[in-house]
Amino acid sequence: MMKIRLLPIALLACALVLPAAGRADVSYSSTRTGDERATLSGLAAEGYNLSATSAAELEARIAAQPDDYANRAVLLGYYLVARFQDPQAKAARITHILWIIEHRPGMAVGPELEILVPIDGAEGYALAKTRWLANVDARPDDVTILGNAASFLLHQERDLALGYLERARKLEPRSPEWPERIGRAHLGTARLADAKDKRFAEASLAFRNLEQATALIPELDVKLLLYADLADAAYLMARDDKAGEYASALIAKTPATDWNWSNAAHDGNTVLGLVALREKKPKEAVACLIQSGDVKGSPQLNSFGPRMELAKALLEAGERDAVLDYLEEVGRFWKTGEKRLADWAALIKAGRTPEFKNLRLKP
Numbered sequence: 001m002m003k004i005r006l007l008p009i010a011l012l013a014c015a016l017v018l019p020a021a022g023r024a025d026v027s028y029s030s031t032r033t034g035d036e037r038a039t040l041s042g043l044a045a046e047g048y049n050l051s052a053t054s055a056a057e058l059e060a061r062i063a064a065q066p067d068d069y070a071n072r073a074v075l076l077g078y079y080l081v082a083r084f085q086d087p088q089a090k091a092a093r094i095t096h097i098l099w100i101i102e103h104r105p106g107m108a109v110g111p112e113l114e115i116l117v118p119i120d121g122a123e124g125y126a127l128a129k130t131r132w133l134a135n136v137d138a139r140p141d142d143v144t145i146l147g148n149a150a151s152f153l154l155h156q157e158r159d160l161a162l163g164y165l166e167r168a169r170k171l172e173p174r175s176p177e178w179p180e181r182i183g184r185a186h187l188g189t190a191r192l193a194d195a196k197d198k199r200f201a202e203a204s205l206a207f208r209n210l211e212q213a214t215a216l217i218p219e220l221d222v223k224l225l226l227y228a229d230l231a232d233a234a235y236l237m238a239r240d241d242k243a244g245e246y247a248s249a250l251i252a253k254t255p256a257t258d259w260n261w262s263n264a265a266h267d268g269n270t271v272l273g274l275v276a277l278r279e280k281k282p283k284e285a286v287a288c289l290i291q292s293g294d295v296k297g298s299p300q301l302n303s304f305g306p307r308m309e310l311a312k313a314l315l316e317a318g319e320r321d322a323v324l325d326y327l328e329e330v331g332r333f334w335k336t337g338e339k340r341l342a343d344w345a346a347l348i349k350a351g352r353t354p355e356f357k358n359l360r361l362k363p
Contacts, residue, residue, distance in 0.1 A: 040073050040100070040107055047077025055082070059092075069104050072096045094124045101128055101152075105135040106144040128152065136164065143168040147181070154185060161185070176216035180226065183209030187229055190236050191360050199362065203236035224254055228267040235361055240275045247271040262295035262333075266306065273310040274361065277317065286322045289314055293326045297333025305337045306330040308356035320348055 047055075055078045058071045079093035100107065132149040139145050146168040154161040162185060169178035183206045190202035210230050214223045227250040234242035247268040254264035273288030289310050295301070306326075315323045327341050327348075334341065344354040 040076075043070055043073035044077030044080065047074040047079075048081055050074070050078040052082075055079075066099075067103070069100065069107070072100060076100075090121075094121075094127075097124075098127055098131060101131045101135070105132070105139075105148060106142060107148075125156070129157075140167075141171060143171050143175075146171075147177070150181070158185065158189070174216060176213040179209040179216070180213035183207070183213060183226075183233070184229060187233050187236075190233065191362075194362075200237050203233045207233040207237060207239070207242070220253060221258070224250060224260070224264065227253075228264070228271075231268065231271040232361060235271055235274060240278060243271050244275050247275075260298070262298040263300055265295050266292050266301060268292075270307045270310045271361075274313065277310070277313050282314070282317055282319065285310065285314060285317075286319055289322055289326050290329065293329030295333070301330075302333050303336070305334045305340075305358055307358050307360060309359045309361045312353070312356050312359065315348065315353055324348055 050058075055075060058075055062068045062071055062075075073096075076093060076096055079089045079096070082089040083093055129152070132152055135145050136149050146164045150161040150164040150168075152161075153164070162182060165178055165182050165185070169175075169182070172178060185206075186202045186209065187206035190199050190206055193199040193202060207230060210226050210233060214226050214230070217223050217226075227246045231243050231246040231250060234240070234246060247270075250264045251268035254261050258264075269288045269292035273285040273292065276282075276284035276288060292310065293306065311323045311326050324345055327345050331338060331341050340357075344356070347354045
């Protein structure tokens with residue numbers, strides 16, 4: 001069995017952007033009783049704009065038909081939003097989460113198992129964890145359950161989650177899913193590590209696993225979704241040759257017509273600029289900064305904004321004019337960051353260094 005579910009981290013986050021709390025009274029009239037083919041996140045998305053009246057109707061249906069998985073998943077989306085205004089929604093959400101973990105541990109969750117986490121409160125998390133561990137004990141060779149349990153546990157109990165992913169890799173040695181997920185878990189730790197030895201060790205593990213994943217994927221367009229992470233991992237482990245190789249390939253091999261082109265050009269030039277700066281080539285780094293900002297934007301860049309580590313490094317190197325030009329460039333697509341960009345520009349003109357966001361890499 002070979003499953004490829006590769007999505008950029010930023011895209012996953014985008015998929016979970018929730019509407020404002022003040023929702024219109026949207027009714028829901030689905031008569032489905034258990035579409036196991038639908039992803040959990042896709043079903044939950046149907047509940048984001050559900051009205052309280054329609055949610056109550058779905059609860060009544062579930063009370064009459066407890067095995068109604070699909071409508072429970074829709075209610076997860078509703079409660080994910082409603083819990084911030086209605087304390088009772090938190091308890092209702094936990095009830096449905098625990099039911100799904102117990103009765104549908106192998107559900108088609110898609111990439112966004114975050115729909116099930118974080119659970120509100122330590123007690124809810126502990127209950128959910130207990131059920132995931134029981135599922136794994138009951139079906140230790142079920143790779144879907146191993147993967148779902150790992151996704152749930154990864155943020156709070158990384159070592160246990162990685163153990164499940166390693167077990168799945170042994171069961172499916174030809175699937176790229178497992179080295180990809182293992183690699184990205186290590187890369188996430190490397191990006192947050194302050195100690196250089198920890199950063200190097202985690203980045204090295206990330207790089208090795210991500211390269212293994214790409215070797216198992218025949219399609220170039222799918223491979224390209226890993227190249228940005230490979231470039232980052234190589235930079236964090238001080239393999240500037242590999243960082244440059246993957247960053248350059250990311251830019252050169254992503255078609256200009258591809259939906260991901262702006263992300264590829266932005267990420268690739270960011271890493272190339274950081275490598276140039278580390279090699280004492282500030283003019284090349286400035287050129288890369290400008291090229292990284294000279295993109296049309298994307299759902300991820302438009303929502304979360306541009307990467308700022310190269311701009312920060314160049315600002316510290318005294319290249320204030322270049323950074324101001326970059327802020328002006330990215331303002332063309334980052335409309336939601338207009339005020340933040342203006343504030344940063346004002347601080348730079350005053351001779352100060354802003355507290356930038358979106359910093360993935362440390363030198």
